[in-house]
Structure formats: structure tokens, C-alpha cells
Amino acid sequence: MATNTPQALIILTPGFPANEADSTCITPLQIFVKALQQNYPGVKIIVLAFQYPFVAKKYVWNNVNVIAFGGKGRGKLFRLMVWFRVWQRLKKLNTQYKVMGLLSLWLNECAFIGNKFARFKGLKHYCWLLGQDAKAGNGYVPRLNMKGDKLIAISDFIVKEYHRNYNVKSQHVIPIGLDTSLFSKSEIKKDIDIIGVGSLIPLKQYQIFVEMVSLLKMYYPDIKAIICGDGPKMARLTAMIKSFGLEKNLILKGELPYPEILKLMQRSKILLHTSAYEGFGYVNLEALYAGASVVSFVKPMDKPILNWHIVDNEQHMLRKVKAILSDTKHSPRAILPYNVTDTAKAMMKLFGL
Incomplete structure (x- = not known):
């Protein structure tokens, strides 16, 4: 050679x-x-x-x-x-x-x-x-x-x-x-309370997401949540939203281009990650840099990551999300654990x- x-x-x-x-x-x-x-x-x-x-x-x-x-x-x-x-x-x-x-x-x-x-x-x-x-x-x-x-x-x-x-x-x-250059540098209003991002498959447990929004609506009647993603559970989630009367509170956005997802994350206060198993969950890193808090079941790293909250069960998840939404002193900040x-x-x- x-x-x-x-x-x-x-x-x-x-x-x-x-x-x-x-x-x-x-x-x-x-x-x-x-x-x-x-x-x-x-x-x-x-x-x-x-x-x-x-x-x-x-x-x-x-x-x-x-x-x-x-x-x-x-x-x-x-x-x-x-x-x-x-x-x-x-x-x-x-x-x-x-x-x-x-x-x-x-x-x-x-x-x-x-x-x-x-x-x-x-x-x-x-x-x-x-x-x-x-x-x-x-x-x-x-x-x-x-x-x-x-x-x-x-x-x-x-x-x-x-x-x-x-x-x-x-x-x-x-x-x-993360590649931080993909995120907007302008200040964006946090007008979405909770976002979920991922494939609508059984592993991701988005039925828990819908149940959480239903429970949170009792405390926050005007709560606004969205899920970005598509998959085999779309029909079931749509039916759950109708059954719980959440048509005005929770929108299924379907699959969106990546830049649009990042913009929605920057508008969101919390990424709710209900997956039962996750190697890391890249969306969590994206949400952190977008200035959102993350609440998830799976802890990827031994060392705690700022604004990433690990919960043990659904009751713990509900309490944590309520605490974040009720914290009027919390100000969004971009967290970059890994570049x-x-x-x-x-x-x-x-x-x-």
C-alpha cells in the first residue's frame, strides 16, 4: 500500500x-x-x-x-x-x-x-x-x-x-x-408544560404519559402537553386522550422533522420520559440543553445530571412533575452534560x- x-x-x-x-x-x-x-x-x-x-x-x-x-x-x-x-x-x-x-x-x-x-x-x-x-x-x-x-x-x-x-x-x-449549533440561540417562551418525544411503541409506555396528564389536569386545568412521534400505539393513545377528555390538553404531533422537534423542546418546561428501558435516551440530553427539566424512570449515568430527575414509580413521577410545574422561581437554563x-x-x- x-x-x-x-x-x-x-x-x-x-x-x-x-x-x-x-x-x-x-x-x-x-x-x-x-x-x-x-x-x-x-x-x-x-x-x-x-x-x-x-x-x-x-x-x-x-x-x-x-x-x-x-x-x-x-x-x-x-x-x-x-x-x-x-x-x-x-x-x-x-x-x-x-x-x-x-x-x-x-x-x-x-x-x-x-x-x-x-x-x-x-x-x-x-x-x-x-x-x-x-x-x-x-x-x-x-x-x-x-x-x-x-x-x-x-x-x-x-x-x-x-x-x-x-x-x-x-x-x-x-x-x-450534543451539537449545540442545532439549537436556536434566541429566547423562546416556555408555553408547553410537558413534552414527550419518541416512537409510539410498547417499550416507551406512553400510556403512562397520557395518565399523568389526566391526573395533572386536576391541579392544572389548562395544562398543555404534546407527544412527538409515530408508531403502532398511536390509535390506542388517541383513544385514551378522547376517553380522558384531554383533546384540548394533549396533542399527538406525529413524526416531525428534527429541527422542529428541537424548537418544541425549547418551548417546553418538562420532558416526561416514560420509557421502561433506555441505553441513554438522547432526547433527554436535547431537552436539558433546550432548558427543560427531565423526569424519567431510567438513570443512565452513575453521576447525577443537573435538572434530570430520576423517579422510582408513577406516584413519584406525578409528585416530581407537580413540584416542577409549581416552582415559580425556577428559571430555564441550558445544561450540556456531553458535547x-x-x-x-x-x-x-x-x-x-
């Missing part, structure tokens, strides 16, 4: 935005990849997307080369074909660039292929544990048998969860930080930069 061959970091992921307008597709990953590209212009960032976009294609996204294999979540035979094509592409990239390493997102098929290829070619490989891949029952864990020094956890909670389930402790913890530039630097340090 020529001495002037450019360095490359290869990221393996189940999905990636199909274009630059696809703002809601794994938003934290978008922000992280942009930070890598901006902070390390001398390194070629190449993304291999296994399943989404659903069409196999090569394209450029914000100056980042993306190769999509169009897996589309299809059956076993097609999945094996995708793996074969990813492997062939990795072989080609390894001849074109000085590959500094492979980063797999989630301990899944991406880590399976990435780990095998890295061992075959003597390359560095790390797997970023990002959430549900740390739960019990992940069939890829015994097949990979990855050691703790090759695992990166997104939070202290994920370190503990993975260790509890698989008796392996991740040696690295790297949360995905994405620091995330990029911490990640690249593992790969020798």
Missing part, C-alpha cells in the same frame, strides 16, 4: 439516513458521524448500512461516503447475501485505504461481520453498545464472545446491564453528545488518534 494512502474509519450500522433530508433516522448517529467528519477531515469516514436505506446504493451524505446494501430486514437467505456483499466491500475498502479500524453500532449482525473481518485482517474493531443489545437474550453475544476492552457502552447503565446479563464488563463508556466533539475525540482516541 502506498505511503500516501488515506486513512479510513469504517462504520457498520443497521441503518443510516437515505439522504440529507432524512433528519429523523437515528438522529444521534447522524450528529456523531458529522462530528467525526468535521473534526477529522484527514480521515475518510465510510458508512456501511446493512438494512436501511431499503435500496442498495452508494451515495454521499454531508461529505461522508455511504454504501447501503438494501437488506430491508428480509429473511435468512437474503441476509446471508447481504453479509457476503458487506464482506466483499470490506475487502475492497481494505485495499483502497489504510483502514484504522471498524466501529460496529449495536452488538448485532454488524458486530458479527465487523469482528470477523477485523480478526481476519488484523484490524482494530470496537462495538458500541447502544441500548437493547445489552439486554438478555442477544444471540450474537455467545457467537462473538467479545472481551470488555473491545466493547464501548453508551452509558454506565449499559455497562451494568451487559455485565449482569453476560458477565462481561465494557472497559469504555462513551455517550453521544459531540468530545464524543468524536474519545472514539478516535481508541483508534489511535
Whole structure:
């Protein structure tokens, strides 16, 4: 290989935005990849997307080369074909660039292929544990048998969860930080009491959100709440809102472009995060920087984070939200626990930069 061959970091992921307008597709990953590209212009960032976009294609996204294999979540035979094509592409990239390493997102098929290829070619490989891949029952864990020094956890909670389930402790913890330039710098009126942001799936427990608003309405008749997101529980939540008579208090906004979500967060006093399980919950960081308080069941980091309130149950959640809404002396302030530039630097340090 020529001495002037450019360095490359290869990221393996189940999905990636199909274009630059696809703002809601794994938003934290978008922000992280942009930070890598901006902070390390001398390194070629190449993304291999296994399943989404659903069409196999090569394209450029914000100056980042993306190769999509169009897996589309299809059956076993097609999945094996995708793996074969990813492997062939990795072989080609390894001849074109000085590959500094492979980063797999989630301990899944991406880590399976990435780990095998890295061992075959003597390359560095790390797997970023990002959430549900740390739960019990992940069939890829015994097949990979990855050691703790090759695992990166997104939070202290994920370190503990993975260790509890698989008796392996991740040696690295790297949360995905924020890009503060995406937030409006102008002062915005806090005219939304409570916001929820996320997919309307069973794990997120948005029925609790609706119940909380119903209970809070007894104390605050004009309470204003919104939920941003779409999913299979939309119909049930709509029915609950009608049943509780909350049509004027709680609005389901559906899926919105990312910039619009951030603006709504900056208008909100509280982000109510009712999820039963969360690797970190990026929306919580966004809400904190937007000047909202966060109330959630899951505690991601051992060290407390300012304005992020952890509750044990629904009764505790109700008391905490009431306390925040009743605190007339509370003034919004932007809290930045983690910056994405620091995330990029911490990640690249593992790969020798």
C-alpha cells in the first residue's frame, strides 16, 4: 500500500439516513458521524448500512461516503447475501485505504461481520453498545464472545446491564453528545408544560404519559402537553386522550422533522420520559440543553445530571412533575452534560488518534 494512502474509519450500522433530508433516522448517529467528519477531515469516514436505506446504493451524505446494501430486514437467505456483499466491500475498502479500524453500532449482525473481518485482517474493531443489545437474550453475544476492552457502552447503565446479563464488563463508556449549533440561540417562551418525544411503541409506555396528564389536569386545568412521534400505539393513545377528555390538553404531533422537534423542546418546561428501558435516551440530553427539566424512570449515568430527575414509580413521577410545574422561581437554563466533539475525540482516541 502506498505511503500516501488515506486513512479510513469504517462504520457498520443497521441503518443510516437515505439522504440529507432524512433528519429523523437515528438522529444521534447522524450528529456523531458529522462530528467525526468535521473534526477529522484527514480521515475518510465510510458508512456501511446493512438494512436501511431499503435500496442498495452508494451515495454521499454531508461529505461522508455511504454504501447501503438494501437488506430491508428480509429473511435468512437474503441476509446471508447481504453479509457476503458487506464482506466483499470490506475487502475492497481494505485495499483502497489504510483502514484504522471498524466501529460496529449495536452488538448485532454488524458486530458479527465487523469482528470477523477485523480478526481476519488484523484490524482494530470496537462495538458500541447502544441500548437493547445489552439486554438478555442477544444471540450474537455467545457467537462473538467479545472481551470488555473491545466493547464501548453508551452509558454506565449499559455497562451494568451487559455485565449482569453476560458477565462481561465494557472497559469504555462513551455517550453521544450534543451539537449545540442545532439549537436556536434566541429566547423562546416556555408555553408547553410537558413534552414527550419518541416512537409510539410498547417499550416507551406512553400510556403512562397520557395518565399523568389526566391526573395533572386536576391541579392544572389548562395544562398543555404534546407527544412527538409515530408508531403502532398511536390509535390506542388517541383513544385514551378522547376517553380522558384531554383533546384540548394533549396533542399527538406525529413524526416531525428534527429541527422542529428541537424548537418544541425549547418551548417546553418538562420532558416526561416514560420509557421502561433506555441505553441513554438522547432526547433527554436535547431537552436539558433546550432548558427543560427531565423526569424519567431510567438513570443512565452513575453521576447525577443537573435538572434530570430520576423517579422510582408513577406516584413519584406525578409528585416530581407537580413540584416542577409549581416552582415559580425556577428559571430555564441550558445544561450540556456531553458535547459531540468530545464524543468524536474519545472514539478516535481508541483508534489511535
